Amino acid sequence: MAALMAPHTAAADDSRLDTILKRDKVIVAVSSTARPNGFVDDDGKLTGFEIEFARQIAKSILGSPDKIEFVTTTVDGRFPAVLSGRVDFGISTATIYPDRVVRLAFTRPYVDSTTLVVVRKDSPVKDIAGLNSPDVSFGSTNSAAMVDRAKRYAPLAKAMFFDTDTAAFLALRSGRVTAVQADSAMANYNAAQSNGDFVVLPGQLGNLNGNAIFMKPGDFTLWLCLDTIVGEYVSGSRYDEYQVLYQKWFGRAAPAPRPNLTH
């Protein structure tokens, strides 16, 4: 029994959670170009749902939402940031994805994510079925889930994958692409901010996904801490605070608590 327990004890001793507690600050990878999850506001301040949720995690671990340092990364820089140890964990619109879990550890989802399609208001594409045409150029970020969805639901369309959502929506605005697929929060936000130039197509593209905190695997103590905190917010003792945060950034009520929600 002692032999079986030994590796776990060693892992606990080496947990990054101890480093966080000694440092008295969490270091988190976030996005700065993903409205409304993480972005820079008109005052130059980093804000958004994920930024404030990360502050709640800092508050849970260290007692203050200000004991946090944000490291902004692009989509392609978020996983290297945690794997290299530059940050403690990441919260950056990362979808739990089967291929990713081989090298990353995810908590349970802090938000459900659907994918919506945004078009210009004068677009000939009126529904999701209309995307599958050679006349359509279909944009998104260059991420695995987006690429797979484009191939699956619009194989005839010309797919274009940009570095950031900002560039993808710029392509839509400039007429470079006919439609853009994006995380539901981002799609709704961009449509709402477009002064009526963009509309969201009815229905969702693909399945319901979960966006989750991600970290370097192999640190059970830190993972359990983060996963428990997320669980308490989305379904437990802090659900009322989660509701306020959700309503503020997504403009609608949070999903009902799901105590048994797991991966």
Add this chain to the structure above:
Amino acid sequence: MDLRLILRILPDLLEGLKLTVALAACSLLGAAIGGVAVMLARRSSLTLVRRMAIGFIEIMRNTPIMVQIFVIYFGLPSPGLYPDAFPSAVAALVLQNSAYIGEIYRAGLASVNRTQMEAALALGMLPRTALWAIVVPQALRRVMPALGNQAVIIIKDSSIASTIAVAELTHTGKLLLDRSAAPYETFLAVGLLYLALSLTTLFAMRLLARLLPVRA
């Protein structure tokens, strides 16, 4: 380090590499030709043409290629022009590198001793014949190392095309990284492919320099 993963993603990376080679080759060819125009304009006896050439060179050399590529790709739709992503990337690379290569050509010509031209003229050659038969071959030989460096810069800068959705090597690497969450393996493979392409290009440029009939 998961070598099996590298082997698994290699076919996808090679597809990206093909586009990188096409992008770099078109851009290098375009910039080599554009550089001649820039050099001629820069050496023009007409003040206006010379000043326009200087202005072009300074603008191209002192603005990031990312800005240039965004202006071409996202800016041109305003006046109703919609070049595709690939030609937009080529245009940005050609414009910027024409400025550099034009200056390389000009420096090469200036490096050939004036007595060479004087001797040719003294032997009865026409000025144009003396320029193309005596001065230019020597200058070309001298600029080959600098052109080789510029070719490598073009290869590396071609990765900026990923920002406008050209599925070249870096773009492909980023996607594979996002899928696998394996940054070390993915970018080690991407880096090695860039290294191989750059070294091959430098070797080809040196070979080309040796094939030139005139010794500098």
